[in-house]
Amino acid sequence: MIVITAPTGNIGRHLLPLLLESAPARGEELRVIVRDPARLSDTVRERVEVVTGSHGDAAVVDRAFDGADAVFWLVPPDSSMTPDDAYLGFTRPAANALAVHGVGHVVGVSALGRGTPVADRAGLVTVSLAVDDLIAGTGVAYRALANPSFFENVLEEADSIREKGVFGDAADADRKAPFVAVADIAAVAAGLLLDRSWTGTGSVPVLGPQDLSPNDLARIMTEQLGRPVRYERQAFDDLRTTLVGHGLDKAFVDGVVDMKRAKDDGLDAGVTRTPGNTAPTTFEHWVAQTLRPAVLRSAGRS
Template sequence: MILVTGATGTVGGEVVRLLAGRGERVRAMTREPAKITAAPGVEVVRGDFDEPGSLAGAARGAGALFLLSAPGLQVARHDEAMIAAARAAGVRKVVKVSAIGTGEERTDAKAGNWHLAGERALRSGELEWTILRPSAFASNALGWAPRIRRGQPVPNTMGDGRQGVVDPRDVAEVAVTALTSEEHARTVLTLTGPEPLSVPDMAKVLGETLGRAVETVEVPLEAYREQLVAAGLDPGFADIAVDGSRTVARGGNARLTGDVERVLGRAPRTFATWAADHRTAFVSG
């Protein structure tokens, strides 16, 4: 039995789908089970990272765990609670989604430290583990969809800074490989796409996909922080988001690795492929 947390999310949902398609026994954990229509072989259970009893029930009888916590200041607490529940339940393997740059000494980037406690908890115990550190997800561009549908420019808080934007489907495939084999035990995999891309680069690709220009507009970091706080986000979260944008703008995440290809035996998907596959999200109804 493989327990999948974040089972209604972009990566977690794909992990559930891929595992079920391979005939694995899957238990999908979510705070709202009604959001999942269970496929054959998928058991849906309720689990809340802030309710230890629910985590114990979700982990009971599982042999492996896919651990994905929603980004935010609560990640360390949630990771540690889920890992403790997994250990108590006799789970033997954990594949954790972390973030590129976790634990690195970068004075202007703090977001990676959200995952540091969870990584350390795995490394310090007897569990078999694989840590995935993906770069920025291609699916983040879906946040621009309403603006693009209205013909408005997309906001750019990162200047010309480039990242190895990765397709979340590739992250899910790597996770499934790690969950179902022993090849990548006690390994840290940094997952990127095949090319470094800036926000203007991504906008250009989306424009080519849609057959019309997609423009960008620079957003000062001070204004970006104000927008996040005004939207109801914790000021501490806003600070970390701003730090992340500043790091990218300064070239701090302009890296590519071969880990996706090494695990999957093929090149990672391009952003152009992702854009073509999600074209309808950017088209007015």
């Protein structure tokens, strides 16, 4: 039995079809934890066991982890809470349930940065790494998917790209860093969940094909979208003011800003790219397949 948390999220919606395709042939049953089962298609609901509720709820994870052999763990960040509450507080009931039910293997979504000089001042990433330690401390075999920033973060800028030809962030315009598509993260997670021959604890970096700067992203978007796109850097203080203005918890905002500052100081540069940790999806392909339709849909709403 494999339990999937956040099955309708960015990574889960790619992971679940992969498991549905391969798990039955291996004799694996699938169970999902979801707040709103209606967000699952009828076909999916017919093929998985559904536990309704939040996987931050002790009663829910106790029920879901009963009889489970493996768990895919993803913390949905809640910007209305402090980082400790949103990540560690959310995970503690699951850690208890993992131990109680003797779950053997867990694959978690985490971040790059462990072992770097800025790991202890990287905001949300620092807390994410603490979640890894919390889960590993239960005695399960654990693999933390150590990810850089997602291509999908650019989707938040689809309207701005369409209307102004601009996307923004707080990173230095020429700082190159790894990026990855969520579908590639899901593929690595599926492989680990289906082939549980691994033991102990460790990190599994999932890097895209190449390091890219914001200016590189702008150039590629310009080429793929057929319209000029440029990058505008936002000062960290301005970012903080903007996020607080949107009603986010102030401590959570500090966590976001500290994370972005740490990334600018090399948080994601601690892993050497190898054939084994290089995911296949290029930014060019992702823009053509995912961002371009999103920008066109934005245009259709105007």
